[in-house]
Each structure stands twice: as structure tokens, then as C-alpha cells.
Amino acid sequence: MIKYSFLLLLVVLPFASPAQAQVxxxxxxxxxxxxxxxxxxxxxxxxxxxxxNLNSSDIKSYADNYNKSYRNALLAIDLLQTLQSTVKSIIADRNQAEATNLLNQINNPTSNQLGFVFTERVITLASQVISSSNLVDEQKSKIKNTITNIVNGIAQSFPPLNIVTSVISTIGSLNIPFIEKLGKKNETGG
Incomplete structure (x- = not known):
């Protein structure tokens, strides 16, 4: 209001000269x-x-500025909500990828993630069973090599359950006298 009063004085003063007010x-x-x-x-x-006019244009200008600021604030809030959901999604995807990676490592029969290598354990157990049988050493050696080749051959492409199934079916398909004796012992319980 002070600037308007000053403006009024500047405009009015030129008209208030002593020459005009003649007495x-x-x-x-x-x-x-x-x-x-x-x-x-x-x-x-x-x-x-x-x-x-200046007052109404100032008021309109202030109202426009307020509306712009209000819209910008709403857009910023929306953006922050979108960013928050995006960050949550990224974290969930990262956690899922880490879990999938860990499960893939555990499911890998050549991984040492569980504290032992599954393929080595299968070969060791199969060797112990074959070694305790009443076979000729030459037959034991051939069977151990066959089991080792099967396990090592499918270890990279199959999960552990398939390896065990393949080993058991291979041993079961061999015509070896100790397997027949072992089957008779299991049937008789002795």
C-alpha cells in the first residue's frame, strides 16, 4: 500500500504547483x-x-502461483508414491533373484553349498556297497567306473534325484549274483 501512496504523490505533485493556485x-x-x-x-x-487493476491482477497472480504450487505438490506426492512402490518392487525382485540363485546352487549336484558335493557322496556310497559285495575285483572295478561315468556324465544337466534314480536303475539292470543274493536276503529278512 505504501508503494501505491508514493505513486499517488508522484502523480499528483506535478499538478500542485504554486503557479496554478493563483490568489x-x-x-x-x-x-x-x-x-x-x-x-x-x-x-x-x-x-x-x-x-x-493492480490489486486484482496481483490477486490473480497469487492465486495462479498457489494453484501451480498445489499441483506441483500433488505431482511430487504421486511421484514419491510411485518411486516407493518401484523401490519395493526392485527389492523384492533382487531378493527373489538371490533366493533363486541360492536354490540353483543347492540343486546343483556338484555344488559344495550344503557342505558336501552330492556327486562325490553318491560315488562314495555306491563304491562302499560295491566293495562290500562278493564280486571279483575286476567286476567291482568295472561297476565302480560305470557308476562314476554315469554320475559325472549327468551331474551337470540333471538334479540330484535324477542322478540317484539313474544309479539305482543301472545297478538294478546289471546281472550280478550279489544283487540276487541281496534281494533274497531282503525277502527272507535275514
Missing amino acids: GPTGPDNSNTDSLLKVFQKRIDSLETLVN
Whole structure:
């Protein structure tokens, strides 16, 4: 409001010069005063209009700025919510990838993730069973080599259950007398 008052004084001062307010020997000149008042009134009216226009444009400008700030705040909130859900999704995907990687390592028969290598354990157990049988050493050696070749051959492409199934079916398909004796012992329970 102070700047408008200052503006009003700057506009009005040029009209208030001492030369215009002439005072005659009988008193002030009424025609000059009336015309001066009319000029002042016109100037005041134009200044009031200017101030009103400035006020309404300022108010509109403030309202526009507020609306822009409000919209920007809403967009920022929306963006933050989207970013939060994206971060949660990325974390979940990363955790899932780590879990999948760990499960793949555990399911790999040549992995030492569980504290032992599954293929080596299968070969060791099969060797112990074959060694305890009543076979000729040459037959034991051939069977051990066959089991080792089967396990090592399918270890990279099959999960552990398939390896065990393959070893058992291979041993079962061989015509070896100790397997028949072992089967008879299991049937008789002795």
C-alpha cells in the first residue's frame, strides 16, 4: 500500500504547483480551483482504477502461483508414491533373484553349498556297497567306473534325484549274483 501512496504523490505533485493556485487581490480564483479540482479528481479516479487493476491482477497472480504450487505438490506426492512402490518392487525382485540363485546352487549336484558335493557322496556310497559285495575285483572295478561315468556324465544337466534314480536303475539292470543274493536276503529278512 505504501508503494501505491508514493505513486499517488508522484502523480499528483506535478499538478500542485504554486503557479496554478493563483490568489487574486480579492481571494482565490474559483475557476482555476474548480478546474484544478476536476483535474485532480480525474487523476485520482484513474489512479484508483490502476490500483484496483493492480490489486486484482496481483490477486490473480497469487492465486495462479498457489494453484501451480498445489499441483506441483500433488505431482511430487504421486511421484514419491510411485518411486516407493518401484523401490519395493526392485527389492523384492533382487531378493527373489538371490533366493533363486541360492536354490540353483543347492540343486546343483556338484555344488559344495550344503557342505558336501552330492556327486562325490553318491560315488562314495555306491563304491562302499560295491566293495562290500562278493564280486571279483575286476567286476567291482568295472561297476565302480560305470557308476562314476554315469554320475559325472549327468551331474551337470540333471538334479540330484535324477542322478540317484539313474544309479539305482543301472545297478538294478546289471546281472550280478550279489544283487540276487541281496534281494533274497531282503525277502527272507535275514
